[in-house]
Amino acid sequence: MSQRTISRLAVSHPSQDGDGVKISRIHDFDGGLDPFLMLDELGSEHPDDYIGGFPPHPHRGIQTLTYVVHGGLMHEDHLGHSSSIGSGDAQWMHTGRGIIHSEMPLTDHAGLHAFQLWINLAARDKLSPATYRDIKGDEMPHLKESGSELIVLGGRWATTTRSVVGPLDALAGQAGIAHVSLAEGATLALAQDAPTLLVYVFEGELQIAGETVPAQRLACLSAGETLTLSSDVGAQALLLAGHPHDEPIAHYGPFVMNQREELDQALRDYRDGTLAK
Template identity: 45%
Template structure:
């Protein structure tokens, strides 16, 4: 067993996106903070509707996938294909922008807490121009494994084995997801709980703390990962974490790196400058989603 240790901490930086939705961005806050194949990780979370009510009006994407995990709240997705999806508490939307999608994500609540994550996952060059697609996955379709105390493990993507039982996430493998082989787990651990999980050697991996605190690693390599920060892990085949004195909630994400050049211009992620210019021209002239 080769245990991964905490290699780098990326604090969540306060920013806003869409029509002024307040959020914390860690991975992807600058181009140098990407973690192949992950382009961006945003955490949103507030009880103040002024921080989210304007939502994300229609906007384009090309060349990657987005995973939206709604822990609390209700958001509606609408896109150029005529799709309408309701993303509610505990649910996930997995969207492949592919060649192009123009969509909106608008709050369906005027009060209460809205909290969750959006993760951008790169697509390999061969799949960047595939047709757009998306899937809404309600909370009751996400496998939940009880852990010690009042803890649990939710398997959004990939596989998790606990007490001899293997659970698989509900995401159907798109070509891009097959290429990156993503793992996405949501964990709640009771105070002081030690948790181990296999992570494929050679895949990039990170942890994010959204409640409480966390110790990562074993022996002399143990380091603390604070709240609202992403922790990039070293290579290895296992991650060992210990919940802080108050317990906590965390996400664990891993994926196979693509090793391809990344050229990003806002919502467009391609491999060359020329492809970005083409995406912009397609968008300006109504060909992005053609």
């Protein structure tokens, strides 16, 4: 089976969102990460960098996945959902035709460290009903090999000895999401043939097919059937797998549709109060 290699690297850039929350962001609204659109990393020991959180705001046309490494977030939305997630937990929103929600930070001794991923919806699903779901860390299967661990949030992931399926089973683009940790000198071999495969390193360094990927870099991988990850110094990363929609993308703020006219309609619907009905 053919090994996947790095076709390009994307760099995470400092940005700001919500009420002054400092983030590191990678985005591509031109289809280069299809079906994924954006990955934000929130991480700081300084409350002023994130304490304002994300007050109520709308979305249409995407799914969001928030995964917490340290700290936590409290979610509320117009559908009546109100819940909080902590270290190792995740929350998933299918925004469909419209949702208005807020996410406010909770901290632990290590501050806040979390990720939010935007996954594009296919055109046929962009005006579907909105839904929401929490996933606790103890619901996520773990694949452990010598010196490595894979925590599976969604999709099917397999090592050379076993495979598991994550609890998030309605991800757009047949997406799969996993969190990998490698000890110093460890290697992990995975079978993964999804057309889109991305690796975001957020701690340490990873080696993929002889190339080193430092922290805050997203490796976009070539076609193939297997992925081998190793680390000389230890590393943590997010793995994102999916199937492209291959559809036009029109983006404005919290809305992602297929045509500019659909964005204009989303703005009108938000202003007149019908977006989330």
